[in-house]
Amino acid sequence: MTTSRAEPVSTSAERGRATAAGISCYLSWGLIPVLFQLVGRLGAGPWEILAHRILWGAPTAVVLVLLARQGHAARAVLRQPRTLGWLALSAATIAANWIVFIWAVNSGRVLETSLGYYILPLLNIAAGALMFGERIDRVGRIAIAFAAAGVALQTLALGHLPVVSLALAISFGAYGIIRKRVTAEAQTGFLFESAFLVLPSAVFVLWLGAHGASGFGRDLPLSLWLVACGPLTAIPLLWFAWAARRLPLSAMGFLQFIAPTLTFGLGLLQGEIFTPLRGASFALIWAGVAIFAYGVWRKSRAALAATEAVEAAAQ
Numbered sequence: 001m002t003t004s005r006a007e008p009v010s011t012s013a014e015r016g017r018a019t020a021a022g023i024s025c026y027l028s029w030g031l032i033p034v035l036f037q038l039v040g041r042l043g044a045g046p047w048e049i050l051a052h053r054i055l056w057g058a059p060t061a062v063v064l065v066l067l068a069r070q071g072h073a074a075r076a077v078l079r080q081p082r083t084l085g086w087l088a089l090s091a092a093t094i095a096a097n098w099i100v101f102i103w104a105v106n107s108g109r110v111l112e113t114s115l116g117y118y119i120l121p122l123l124n125i126a127a128g129a130l131m132f133g134e135r136i137d138r139v140g141r142i143a144i145a146f147a148a149a150g151v152a153l154q155t156l157a158l159g160h161l162p163v164v165s166l167a168l169a170i171s172f173g174a175y176g177i178i179r180k181r182v183t184a185e186a187q188t189g190f191l192f193e194s195a196f197l198v199l200p201s202a203v204f205v206l207w208l209g210a211h212g213a214s215g216f217g218r219d220l221p222l223s224l225w226l227v228a229c230g231p232l233t234a235i236p237l238l239w240f241a242w243a244a245r246r247l248p249l250s251a252m253g254f255l256q257f258i259a260p261t262l263t264f265g266l267g268l269l270q271g272e273i274f275t276p277l278r279g280a281s282f283a284l285i286w287a288g289v290a291i292f293a294y295g296v297w298r299k300s301r302a303a304l305a306a307t308e309a310v311e312a313a314a315q
Contacts, residue, residue, distance in 0.1 A: 030262025056230020150284030
């Protein structure tokens with residue numbers, strides 16, 4: 001039912017696909033605040049956006065399971081109560097993450113979401129070492145130290161505990177760990193997560209309509225954008241789940257820096273307060289990213305050299 005490590009990646013081509021999936025999901029998540037802000041300006045509140053995100057993500061999940069020919073896998077999960085329990089828990093953690101994020105980006109707190117997703121890789125790397133036996137080398141420890149210092153300085157700059165940032169980091173960190181432990185494939189897992197969330201979402205949408213508090217069905221642009229929230233949620237999440245089961249948590253932690261960098265730029269463009277102290281904190285974080293990138297590059301070069309040496313000896 002569980003696995004202690006990322007699934008072995010047998011070929012460089014599959015490693016490339018897993019890395020591409022990870023990069024794609026984080027690029028999507030870095031830009032998705034623009035979608036939620038647009039829908040918010042059209043009149044939808046955070047909970048309504050969340051409900052439609054789930055409702056329209058569910059049909060997408062069904063289609064993707066059918067396209068992947070994983071119907072048998074879905075039926076197998078139904079016979080595994082413990083797997084269903086893990087997926088119910090992952091559904092709860094991702095829903096918590098979504099509502100905090102949607103509320104934050106529509107409340108002028110985009111930079112705080114950026115901080116949250118800079119904290120997240122620290123949790124991923126620590127979890128990889130503590131729970132999955134992944135080794136952190138000296139370069140990795142230095143990178144983490146720089147990033148941790150940056151996060152501490154950012155907290156000082158805010159003048160209060162960064163509740164939004166911590167909630168985002170902890171909820172999505174927990175989601176990644178849970179999904180890493182579940183043997184269900186990405187499409188199948190997301191299908192069951194959607195199934196657990198779709199009923200309360202439908203009830204909430206119907207309640208909004210009955211009280212005249214919903215723009216869905218009355219305003220065409222808003223309705224279309226709410227529907228779009230479903231597939232634009234499902235596809236990146238599937239990329240994430242697929243990559244997370246095939247790459248070490250440390251590698252996923254490194255790729256994670258893509259999304260907060262994009263949201264950081266978005267927050268600046270939208271005129272959020274950015275003091276010199278906050279600037280210094282991000283500079284420390286970026287230094288950690290650069291050091292970590294160097295460590296990953298050095299490891300990949302060493303692995304390539306070792307492979308070439310083995311191939312040369314075999315000839």
